[in-house]
Amino acid sequence: MAKSNITRRAILGAMAATSFCIAPVLAASNKQAEELVIQLVGEINAIIASGKSESAMIREFERVFTRYADVSTIARYAMGTDSRRASDAQLSRYTKEFSGYMARKYGKQFRKFVGGKIEVNGSKPVKKYYEISTTAKLNGEAPFEVLFLVSEGSGELLFFNMFIEGINLLLSERTEIGALLDKNRGNIDNMIADLAKAG
Amino acid sequence: MTTFKHLLALIASSLIAGCSTPQDTAINDPYERTNREAHAFNKAVDKVALKPIAQEYANIMPDPLEKGISNFATNLSYPADMVNYLLQGNLGEAMYSGNAFILNTVFGLGGLFDVASANGARPRGTDFGETMARWGATEGPYVELLLLGPSTQRDAVGKIVDFALDPIGPLLGANERQAVQSASIGAGLSSRAQYNDMIEGVYNSADSYAQARLYYLQNRRYTLGIKETQSDDPFEELYGEK
Numbered sequence: 001m002a003k004s005n006i007t008r009r010a011i012l013g014a015m016a017a018t019s020f021c022i023a024p025v026l027a028a029s030n031k032q033a034e035e036l037v038i039q040l041v042g043e044i045n046a047i048i049a050s051g052k053s054e055s056a057m058i059r060e061f062e063r064v065f066t067r068y069a070d071v072s073t074i075a076r077y078a079m080g081t082d083s084r085r086a087s088d089a090q091l092s093r094y095t096k097e098f099s100g101y102m103a104r105k106y107g108k109q110f111r112k113f114v115g116g117k118i119e120v121n122g123s124k125p126v127k128k129y130y131e132i133s134t135t136a137k138l139n140g141e142a143p144f145e146v147l148f149l150v151s152e153g154s155g156e157l158l159f160f161n162m163f164i165e166g167i168n169l170l171l172s173e174r175t176e177i178g179a180l181l182d183k184n185r186g187n188i189d190n191m192i193a194d195l196a197k198a199g
Numbered sequence: 200m201t202t203f204k205h206l207l208a209l210i211a212s213s214l215i216a217g218c219s220t221p222q223d224t225a226i227n228d229p230y231e232r233t234n235r236e237a238h239a240f241n242k243a244v245d246k247v248a249l250k251p252i253a254q255e256y257a258n259i260m261p262d263p264l265e266k267g268i269s270n271f272a273t274n275l276s277y278p279a280d281m282v283n284y285l286l287q288g289n290l291g292e293a294m295y296s297g298n299a300f301i302l303n304t305v306f307g308l309g310g311l312f313d314v315a316s317a318n319g320a321r322p323r324g325t326d327f328g329e330t331m332a333r334w335g336a337t338e339g340p341y342v343e344l345l346l347l348g349p350s351t352q353r354d355a356v357g358k359i360v361d362f363a364l365d366p367i368g369p370l371l372g373a374n375e376r377q378a379v380q381s382a383s384i385g386a387g388l389s390s391r392a393q394y395n396d397m398i399e400g401v402y403n404s405a406d407s408y409a410q411a412r413l414y415y416l417q418n419r420r421y422t423l424g425i426k427e428t429q430s431d432d433p434f435e436e437l438y439g440e441k
Contacts, residue, residue, distance in 0.1 A: 077433040109396050127432055140266070140393075142321055153434035160433060166421020167414055170433060175413050179406030198405070 028157050030123045033130035033150040036157055040068045040148075041118045041134070048113050061110070062103035070151065070158040071099050078173035082181055082188065090188050097195045102173075104199030115139045118146065128153065129160070136164075226416060227340050234343040238408040241348060245402070249391055256385070257392035265389055267311040272386035274303040274310030275379060276324060278366040283325045287333040296322040327364065328357025332423050341412055349415035 047060045065071065075098040076083045076091070083091065116138035123132040129151035137143045149161040161170045177191070180198070184190035228234065257265065277300035284293035299315035299322045307314040315321060331353050332338070339352025347358065371379065391398070404410045 073433055073437065076437055083437075105400065109400065111396060128434065129432065142316075142323075151434065153438070163421075165418050167417045171417070172410065172413055175406065175409050176404055179404070179409060183405055194405075 028130075028152055030125065030130060032157060034120055034123045034132055036068065036150055036159065037132045037134065037148045038120055040064065040159065041120075043068075044110065044113070045117070048110055054107070057110075058103050058107040061107040062099055065103055066099050068159055070154045070156075070160040071095060073154060073160050074098075074102075074170065074173070077170050078177040079181075080174055080178060082186070086188050090192070094188070094192050094195070097192050101195050101199040108199075112138055226412065227338075228412065229340050230342060234341065234412075235408050237343040237345050238411065240345060241343065242402060242407065244346065245391075245398075249388075250395070253388040253391035254395075256388040260385075265385070268382050268385040269389045270303070270307070270313045271310045272379075272382040273313070273324075274300060274307070275367060275382070277303075277322065279361065279364055280322065280325050282364060282366055283327055283330045286327075286330045287325070289333075292322065292325070295320065326354075326357050327360035328354035329423060331357055338416075338419075341416065343408070343411070349411050351416075351419070354419070 043064045044061070047057055047064070050057070050060075052060070072095050075095040078098065079086065079094065086094065113136075116136065118134050118136050121133040121135055123130050125131075126149075129149050132148040132150060134146045134148065135143050136146050144165050145163075146165075147163040148159050149163075150157060150159045152158075153160070161168065163169070176198075177195075180191045180194050181188070184194065260268075277296045280296040281293045281300070284290075284296060299320055300310075302315045302318075302320070303310045303313060306312075313321075328351075336353050338354070342350050342352060342355055344350050344355060344358075350358065368376065401407055401410050401414060
């Protein structure tokens with residue numbers, strides 16, 4: 001009988017563990033995640049509509065990026081396994097340059113957004129994050145899907161990835177930082193110096 | 200006839216190749232060396248010819264005329280889309296493409312005005328590469344084609360078929376055919392100018408070949424409805440399963 005008891009306990013334990021794994025540990029709600037994306041899109045639209053110079057706009061984009069995105073996670077992921085051999089000082093310098101680079105690179109693309117809009121279609125929890133589906137409707141172009149991924153992994157509800165018609169921002173940036181590292185033969189300091197000029 | 204036979208053999212072989220390899224979302228690039236050479240060539244052609252001509256074209260052409268030419272070219276792609284959708288067994292999309300073609304041709308001055316889109320009916324484009332994917336062919340190795348850009352083995356075969364599959368070509372006279380060709384060149388120049396910021400973004404990146412490859416493969420798989428199997432949760436990877 002003891003044997004079957006252990007088995008039962010093991011099964012119960014396994015079931016408990018499984019249910020723990022399946023139920024995502026999400027403190028925030030779908031709505032809050034959607035709200036974050038709506039605010040983010042609103043801020044970007046306001047900057048574009050402001051009609052400021054490109055360099056002023058890019059400074060604003062960087063402010064919005066550091067406010068709404070989990071910059072340290074995105075930056076670390078982009079560096080890949082090389083981030084493990086980076087010192088804390090290198091990582092913090094790299095993260096700072098990375099946000100400037102992202103603002104310059106994507107800020108230039110936002111020119112296309114003038115007169116366009118992004119509509120939130122809905123959201124759903126996936127694993128431990130939320131996926132917010134939106135449709136971008138830009139002038140003279142067929143509407144296309146942009147997915148925002150929002151997580152509380154950093155302790156705060158922030159966006160950490162997006163898919164523009166299937167193109168994964170994190171993978172694209174990992175390719176970019178990987179190429180910059182290759183170009184500098186793995187030298188992290190030189191890669192950071194290049195990053196400061198890129199975008 | 201022999202070219203037709205060769206084509207069939209090529210399609211059959213890519214279908215068989217498709218059966219032997221599982222559907223994968225990784226990057227399969229055994230021809231990277233020659234692909235990189237093609238990429239360098241394409242990039243150079245873009246810089247010295249395509250980009251400047253496209254910018255000149257977009258500057259000179261009055262916007263409504265430029266738009267009309269692009270609409271005209273897009274409209275002419277709908278019959279081939281319809282055939283492909285029929286081959287894919289997608290009757291709904293086939294009708295949608297066919298309707299848009301009739302609507303634009305009859306009420307949009309032969310396709311110069313996109314009446315269908317204005318009424319919220321903009322069909323999604325397709326091609327024979329997608330048809331083969333629906334038939335079960337996997338994408339095969341990545342290839343960057345000279346002048347045509349990023350593709351895969353399957354989609355390259357698809358391009359050949361699409362070139363041969365020209366449902367309206369036989370109906371046209373020599374002058375009309377030339378007009379159609381000019382319109383599609385114009386439409387190509389328009390899109391080069393329209394997507395300039397994005398294309399420059401790719402070309403200016405540290406490894407534009409790898410970036411173009413990633414963009415193409417991810418967007419293509421997204422269009423074909425193939426789910427990426429790679430983990431998309433950086434928290435798991437960076438900080439481990441918590």
